[in-house]
Amino acid sequence: MTHYFIRPIQYLINGACNGLTFIRRLFGRLTKPLADTLYPDGIKCVACGNELVADNKYGLCDRVECRLLHNECYCDKCGSNLGDSGDNPIGIQLCKHCKQESHPYEYVRAPLVYDAKVKDLIRSYKFGRKRYLSKFLSQHVIDCYYEHICNKVQIDYITYVPVHKSKLKARGFNQAELIAKELAETIKKDQPHASVPLLPTLDKTIQHKLDTAQKGRKARFASVSGVMQLKKATRQLS
Ligand SMILES: [Zn+2]
Numbered sequence: 470m471t472h473y474f475i476r477p478i479q480y481l482i483n484g485a486c487n488g489l490t491f492i493r494r495l496f497g498r499l500t501k502p503l504a505d506t507l508y509p510d511g512i513k514c515v516a517c518g519n520e521l522v523a524d525n526k527y528g529l530c531d532r533v534e535c536r537l538l539h540n541e542c543y544c545d546k547c548g549s550n551l552g553d554s555g556d557n558p559i560g561i562q563l564c565k566h567c568k569q570e571s572h573p574y575e576y577v578r579a580p581l582v583y584d585a586k587v588k589d590l591i592r593s594y595k596f597g598r599k600r601y602l603s604k605f606l607s608q609h610v611i612d613c614y615y616e617h618i619c620n621k622v623q624i625d626y627i628t629y630v631p632v633h634k635s636k637l638k639a640r641g642f643n644q645a646e647l648i649a650k651e652l653a654e655t656i657k658k659d660q661p662h663a664s665v666p667l668l669p670t671l672d673k674t675i676q677h678k679l680d681t682a683q684k685g686r687k688a689r690f691a692s693v694s695g696v697m698q699l700k701k702a703t704r705q706l707s
Pocket residue numbers: 514515516517518519529530531532535
């Protein structure tokens with residue numbers, strides 16, 4: 470079986486004060502984690518915190534500082550951004566790693582350039598326990614799916630990287646699972662007859678000693694070796 474990976478309202482209240490002020494006062498009294506969980510979607514830009522003046526599916530305002538770079542020049546294999554180093558804009562483009570290494574997957578596509586802004590947003594989602602960011606981050610993945618995946622390959626199922634049960638307990642959610650779920654639900658809503666099932670395929674059996682986000686490329690590869698295993702039900706699929 471071939472595997473493919475995708476690597477992320479306006480609100481009105483009538484009354485003495487406007488809706489945004491009312492909500493800010495109300496939630497300002499709550500503790501931060503609770504406010505992060507309950508804060509209504511779309512009120513603030515997820516990157517800078519400024520109020521949004523219009524609906525935006527990515528939860529971002531119009532400021533230049535908040536525009537995320539779309540990954541338009543990428544390695545055809547691993548999907549990493551090539552910047553200005555794309556040496557063959559017409560044919561297949563490969564990064565320096567993929568010119569030398571083979572991979573056990575068909576291809577990867579990443580919707581955004583992983584720069585400081587995206588890194589901050591993902592860290593905020595993952596480690597800041599801002600679960601609501603899954604809705605906005607998944608929009609980038611959904612767009613990427615429709616642009617780069619669905620018309621090119623037959624998808625059997627959508628899966629995600631698991632987190633260890635101790636981390637799941639501490640964080641309260643698996644950030645990859647929430648995004649995968651949003652993707653599967655959107656496809657089901659858009660194309661009820663061509664929906665793609667969400668399938669948990671892996672278990673993480675060993676916890677990392679250090680967070681992989683803080684490691685270099687080689688160390689990250691080495692650190693995930695042997696820490697996951699296929700679920701029993703998944704073995705029957707291959
Ligand atoms: Zn902003």
